[in-house]
Amino acid sequence: MDLEHLIIEYGYLAIFIGTFLEGETIVVLGGIAAHMGLLDLPFVALTAFLGSFMGDQLFFQIGRIGGKHLLATRPVWQERIDYIDELLHHYRSWLILTFRFYYGLRNIIPFALGTMTVSFKQFFTLNFIGAIIWAIILSSLGYLFGQAFEVFLEKYQLPAIMIIVLVLAFILYIIKRQTKKKIIHKIEMEHHHTDHHDNTDDNKPH
Template sequence: MDHFESWKDLLNPEFYIKMGGFWLILFIIFAETGLFVGFFLPGDSLLFVSGIYAVEIMKETFGGTGSDLLDTTILATAISIAAIIGNEVGYWFGYKAGPALYKKEDTFLFKKKYLFQAHDFFEQHGRLAVIMARFLPIVRTFTPIVAGIVKMDKKEFFVDNVVGAVLWSFILVFAGHYLDKLFIDQFGIDLKSHLEMIILVIVVITTAPIIIKFFFGGKKEEKDSE
């Protein structure tokens, strides 16, 4: 079992997998949206790396099924459920106490600007925002809260929540598992030996839309206002 050594470990999905395995993975996925302070936790990279370790995770937790496909499916399904519950809690929090967040002062674990970013994203994309936000760090943490604040229909939110959670979980977990097998079989490359580079690539890809919006969206708005 790994032990906490530095703050860098908090951003390393492999650390969580080796430290707490299956149950810690589920808690982190829940916390990313169920607890608004979880925005700094690894999401996309955790799912991808979990897919790489899917068989080992299921074997250590339940003894495994003997089938790569079944082990990976069970893991992705469990993660989907954790993600669904997390979003529902986030929605409930926004529905009950969300407006007060706009008056809350910034802290180390809470930045009001993220709430406004999620609100703009929700206003721009409507119901699709709940599904799309799953693939965007930070935004996925605050979008369900905003959905609760604006009193989005509960049934519609639940449907979009389920669709987004299943797509996000299955795409990333299965991509991690089968890309690892592909690289080993075709190129003799074990992705476990290159996790730092993989995590960096995933972070760049998933944060690119937010960075582009931040640098170029503002300029577009300025031009439109002229």
């Protein structure tokens, strides 16, 4: 079975599984495959929406049911949870709506929100809307990417797709790594400021 038949046969399943777990790259590739005529763009977006929405609803429920216990066994997660809690305090609805675009925190945010004071109804509604926006944007970007490199894709189909996968994976890795560094730096600076403030208070005469 050649690559075209594999994409036609299992493309939507791959998109669903990929987006259930995370899946930015697989959605863009689905958009490229749609431009090549191997998949349908509306179904690529629909599948990406379903996978992302259902996956994040599951992680949110895990946070609600067993989040406190998991955090007790993994204290290293607590710093990120505290940072997300701070974001939630300032940008509640916006955070829930757009968390899919927060590289470095994308996987942990639904779980973290499940451990906090976010209602099921609020998360369900904003997660639903956010998943639609995310799926349409990324699948459309893939389709436009396919248009921009149409001649290259048609002439060197398999090598072109492999190169695109590697390039996208590398770009996303760099973005996530840099974002993670910035988040960790911000958390460390906040903790340093908090510790300095506490020490200053302790040194004040009573």
